[in-house]
Amino acid sequence: MPYLFGHLSSLFLWASLVSPALARVEGGVVSPVIADGASSPPGVVQTLALGDGDRVLGVVHDHATTPDLSALRDRLGVTGIPYQTLALQSLDNLEDLSDYTILFLTNLETLSLRQVVVLEQWYNRGGRLIVSGPLGTRSSGDVQQMLRNLMGAYWDEGFPAGTNPSPRVLTSWAPRLGASDLQAGVVVPIRLDSAPVAVWQGERTQGAAVVANGRSVFLGWNWGETGATAAEFDRRWLQASLQYFGTFSLARSGLGTSTTAGAGFTTAQRLPNPDPLPPLRPGAGDRPSRSDPPAQSSPPRSVTPGPATPGPATPRSTTPPAPNPSRPGADITVEPDPETDPSQQVAQPGLDVGLTGEPIVFLEAVAMRQELNNLLGRFQNGHLALRLAQAQGSAGACLPGGGGCPSPGSAPLASTALKAMDVAQVAVAFNPSVNRLLTTVQATLRSFPQDVAARNYDEARRQWLAARRQLWDSYPQSQPLQPEVRAVWLDRGTLVEAGSPQGLTQIFDQLQASGINVVFLETINAGYTIYPSRVAAEQNPLIRGWDPLEVGVKLAHERGMELHAWMWTFAVGNMAHNRLLGLPPTDMGPVLRHHPDWVNIDNYGRRIQPNSGKMFLDPANPAARNYLLSLIDEISDRYDVDGVQLDYIRYPFQDMAGGFTFGYGSAARQQFKAQTGVDPVTLQSRSPLWGQWLEFRKTQITEFVASAADLLRRQHPDVALSVAVFPFPTHERNAKIQQDWETWAKAGDVDMVVLMSYALDTNRFQDLTQPWLQDPELQSTLIIPGIHLPHLGEVETLDQVQFLRDNASAGYALFAMDHLEETLRSQFHPTVTSAMDQTLPHRDPFGAAALRFGALTQEWDFLYGQGELSVRPTSLDTWQGQRQALARTLDALAQDPSAARLQAARTALTSFEANLNDWLYLHALEHPYPMQTWEHRLATVQVLLNYGERVVLQQQRDLKRDLLADRP
Numbered sequence: 001m002p003y004l005f006g007h008l009s010s011l012f013l014w015a016s017l018v019s020p021a022l023a024r025v026e027g028g029v030v031s032p033v034i035a036d037g038a039s040s041p042p043g044v045v046q047t048l049a050l051g052d053g054d055r056v057l058g059v060v061h062d063h064a065t066t067p068d069l070s071a072l073r074d075r076l077g078v079t080g081i082p083y084q085t086l087a088l089q090s091l092d093n094l095e096d097l098s099d100y101t102i103l104f105l106t107n108l109e110t111l112s113l114r115q116v117v118v119l120e121q122w123y124n125r126g127g128r129l130i131v132s133g134p135l136g137t138r139s140s141g142d143v144q145q146m147l148r149n150l151m152g153a154y155w156d157e158g159f160p161a162g163t164n165p166s167p168r169v170l171t172s173w174a175p176r177l178g179a180s181d182l183q184a185g186v187v188v189p190i191r192l193d194s195a196p197v198a199v200w201q202g203e204r205t206q207g208a209a210v211v212a213n214g215r216s217v218f219l220g221w222n223w224g225e226t227g228a229t230a231a232e233f234d235r236r237w238l239q240a241s242l243q244y245f246g247t248f249s250l251a252r253s254g255l256g257t258s259t260t261a262g263a264g265f266t267t268a269q270r271l272p273n274p275d276p277l278p279p280l281r282p283g284a285g286d287r288p289s290r291s292d293p294p295a296q297s298s299p300p301r302s303v304t305p306g307p308a309t310p311g312p313a314t315p316r317s318t319t320p321p322a323p324n325p326s327r328p329g330a331d332i333t334v335e336p337d338p339e340t341d342p343s344q345q346v347a348q349p350g351l352d353v354g355l356t357g358e359p360i361v362f363l364e365a366v367a368m369r370q371e372l373n374n375l376l377g378r379f380q381n382g383h384l385a386l387r388l389a390q391a392q393g394s395a396g397a398c399l400p401g402g403g404g405c406p407s408p409g410s411a412p413l414a415s416t417a418l419k420a421m422d423v424a425q426v427a428v429a430f431n432p433s434v435n436r437l438l439t440t441v442q443a444t445l446r447s448f449p450q451d452v453a454a455r456n457y458d459e460a461r462r463q464w465l466a467a468r469r470q471l472w473d474s475y476p477q478s479q480p481l482q483p484e485v486r487a488v489w490l491d492r493g494t495l496v497e498a499g500s501p502q503g504l505t506q507i508f509d510q511l512q513a514s515g516i517n518v519v520f521l522e523t524i525n526a527g528y529t530i531y532p533s534r535v536a537a538e539q540n541p542l543i544r545g546w547d548p549l550e551v552g553v554k555l556a557h558e559r560g561m562e563l564h565a566w567m568w569t570f571a572v573g574n575m576a577h578n579r580l581l582g583l584p585p586t587d588m589g590p591v592l593r594h595h596p597d598w599v600n601i602d603n604y605g606r607r608i609q610p611n612s613g614k615m616f617l618d619p620a621n622p623a624a625r626n627y628l629l630s631l632i633d634e635i636s637d638r639y640d641v642d643g644v645q646l647d648y649i650r651y652p653f654q655d656m657a658g659g660f661t662f663g664y665g666s667a668a669r670q671q672f673k674a675q676t677g678v679d680p681v682t683l684q685s686r687s688p689l690w691g692q693w694l695e696f697r698k699t700q701i702t703e704f705v706a707s708a709a710d711l712l713r714r715q716h717p718d719v720a721l722s723v724a725v726f727p728f729p730t731h732e733r734n735a736k737i738q739q740d741w742e743t744w745a746k747a748g749d750v751d752m753v754v755l756m757s758y759a760l761d762t763n764r765f766q767d768l769t770q771p772w773l774q775d776p777e778l779q780s781t782l783i784i785p786g787i788h789l790p791h792l793g794e795v796e797t798l799d800q801v802q803f804l805r806d807n808a809s810a811g812y813a814l815f816a817m818d819h820l821e822e823t824l825r826s827q828f829h830p831t832v833t834s835a836m837d838q839t840l841p842h843r844d845p846f847g848a849a850a851l852r853f854g855a856l857t858q859e860w861d862f863l864y865g866q867g868e869l870s871v872r873p874t875s876l877d878t879w880q881g882q883r884q885a886l887a888r889t890l891d892a893l894a895q896d897p898s899a900a901r902l903q904a905a906r907t908a909l910t911s912f913e914a915n916l917n918d919w920l921y922l923h924a925l926e927h928p929y930p931m932q933t934w935e936h937r938l939a940t941v942q943v944l945l946n947y948g949e950r951v952v953l954q955q956q957r958d959l960k961r962d963l964l965a966d967r968p
Contacts, residue, residue, distance in 0.1 A: 377929030485811025618665025
């Protein structure tokens with residue numbers, strides 16, 4: 001029941017913030033609410049006197065399921081809302097929606113990927129959505145995921161609302177009335193800014209009936225498809241939803257009367273044009289360059305981040321010109337501003353709170369309280385880790401430089417360093433000042449809803465900001481270690497500054513002192529290698545006279561660290577790098593200079609991506625792919641590297657709204673035409689073969705990753721393969737850059753997925769990472785989120801690390817070494833060392849699983865010994881017995897891996913997870929955040945077991961097969 005319990009807990013939290021005093025605010029003006037009493041007298045249409053001019057509501061219906069619009073028109077007619085109906089089947093491009101600022105999607109179960117992409121583009125330009133019914137439930141998985149991300153909620157078919165449900169309203173703007181015979185379901189919010197507006201009070205569930213966030217409202221029933229008794233119910237909810245957005249005005253008579261403009265098409269009398277929509281938001285990106293300036297301003301106050309500053313608009317092409325590589329004049333000749341590069345964007349804060357004097361609307365209040373709760377939880381967990389480390393030191397745990405730490409595999413791992421009871425007997429209390437701070441913050445959390453309800457908005461914000469500042473000022477300033485990847489990208493600029501083996505030695509000393517155990521060393525950048533290559537044309541001119549890769553491998557291994565060769569894959573040229581070398585801006589780089597036919601070009605014939613200034617290989621070109629594979633083989637054969645990381649493992653960024661796409665190299669055109677009989681340059685986004693063209697390009701990248709994985713498995717089985725990828729939703733990545741990394745992970749082709757999840761606060765960082773960490777289809781993959789140092793302070797960096805340690809993450813990666821300053825390095829210095837920090841999850845996943853569970857049991861015993869953990873008295877013996885049994889099975893698996901021991905460990909772990917909430921029920925009621933953290937850490941143990949099965953046991957099977965094949 002954890003799933004349902006989590007939703008109900010969220011409902012209780014949201015309900016605690018609801019007050020009649022909370023009204024919807026737009027532009028700083030409190031909007032009047034629709035009266036909650038009886039319905040309006042016949043013939044009178046209530047006025048939604050709200051916004052900045054009248055609007056036409058776009059009502060999207062499915063012509064296949066609603067061929068007769070008369071019932072829908074009748075229901076819309078009584079609302080008095082000016083509307084225009086749109087058949088879903090006619091929704092093909094952004095221009096189809098240019099006249100609308102609000103759309104009402106009525107009971108749409110089946111949508112195509114193209115239709116949802118258009119909706120997303122419109123939404124990203126400021127559009128707002130009202131949705132009713134089981135949205136997208138009969139669509140493909142990608143479409144469903146896209147709609148969930150768009151709405152921040154989804155219709156849960158597994159929890160129907162039952163018969164005759166009635167909604168219990170939680171907000172003042174929602175109408176209070178019931179209806180019979182509704183075709184209703186439960187709406188599940190999945191984002192922090194999505195909150196229940198009403199919950200069902202039926203015979204089967206108390207799930208959400210209506211969910212809203214800043215730009216969408218999701219109605220949990222089939223609007224307009226029930227009898228006359230529901231007509232008033234439908235009308236009032238649609239009017240209230242429009243008022244919530246504050247942009248519609250209803251006339252008292254006549255304005256909402258529709259006229260027919262042809263068969264099957266209804267239009268309202270024409271109202272003033274809507275405000276123009278802003279340009280599309282560019283994507284967020286690969287990794288910002290070291291020269292990127294800090295953000296210049298904060299986004300507008302909002303629960304969700306505002307759009308990033310867009311780059312120069314590219315003219316839209318209705319008929320793409322045939323690519324022509326001989327037209328160099330089509331390329332840009334001036335290096336673009338890094339801020340226009342979609343791959344260089346960093347996600348803006350998820351919550352920006354200031355003393356604005358404005359009212360705090362309901363969703364903002366929910367977000368603020370939840371954020372302070374989460375920060376408090378991370379703060380407490382960080383201090384708890386320090387207390388436990390101090391207890392281990394007092395009880396004789398191995399200390400830095402003190403020796404005596406057991407090596408992995410030399411002792412039972414689940415009880416390494418200390419016996420649990422030894423830790424429990426060491427009394428280490430919170431620092432008194434920390435205790436006082438916790439009391440203050442908890443008082444703020446209690447008073448916050450009351451201040452908001454009393455409209456003391458300035459006081460509520462002031463107290464909230466003060467509490468956050470106090471937590472930041474007292475944030476734990478060191479990082480106890482655990483079996484995890486602690487990686488850093490060591491960039492080419494830092495290598496150039498190091499200048500010699502002696503300079504690089506100092507850098508590796510600093511990394512060792514910071515607890516780093518994996519170094520991603522930039523080995524190939526913009527087509528240049530940092531080592532003297534027999535495959536590549538040129539070594540980087542900025543690095544001559546020494547071999548940083550050879551030196552780096554030696555320095556890493558001397559310090560017990562791994563070194564992975566980080567390589568730009570399909571990006572082989574860069575205008576910014578040309579500037580550093582004194583070359584012409586349009587120089588194509590060493591690879592394309594020698595092989596101009598390998599270039600990837602767009603539908604305008606351009607070889608340089610216009611927003612980034614980078615040049616790419618055509619992934620469909622067999623010769624180009626073989627060249628890259630030869631580089632991987634050379635690096636892995638000549639150097640004792642521990643891994644290879646593929647960066648720029650994608651196509652250049654494309655902009656469908658701007659009219660340009662990449663992939664029209666000669667090899668790609670020939671292959672696609674051979675497959676389909678059509679040259680892709682003749683295709684447009686609405687062409688029947690466009691989906692196949694998109695799939696073709698996505699497949700080129702996927703096949704290359706599979707080839708690289710196969711090469712390493714055959715020739716260099718000890719070399720790990722990782723990929724640096726974007727955390728965007730699947731559909732967005734596939735449409736913009738054809739980077740389908742989930743497929744690579746599910747196929748077992750990569751050992752680590754390193755997310756470039758760069759965000760300016762932990763709130764937004766959570767949005768980018770948590771969906772992937774909790775994705776049930778990626779539970780055999782080690783996901784390593786990346787943290788972007790250039791724009792983060794020390795506390796914000798430590799807070800993002802703590803978030804990952806509180807979730808199902810196998811570690812973190814810091815971008816990049818050139819921003820890992822001395823003050824931050826000192827805070828990563830480990831306080832206590834043990835076998836915990838000597839075990840890498842991708843090298844010894846079963847050992848890491850045993851150690852992680854051992855650390856968890858030590859934490860429980862420590863808290864229990866301090867009187868800070870409540871265990872159900874009748875379950876204490878059972879809890880301790882199952883813990884010990886699970887620890888023994890994990891230890892046995894780590895010492896001697898086998899399929900039978902893995903199954904025993906999984907069975908014990910599953911049973912333990914299922915009972916944890918019952919054993920610790922009382923503790924969970926008062927301390928939900930630690931309980932959630934423990935569940936996440938147990939989930940990490942499960943991920944390590946799954947990964948170990950794929951890697952360790954599969955290697956055993958392969959070895960056995962090879963031995964049998966070699967027998968005469």
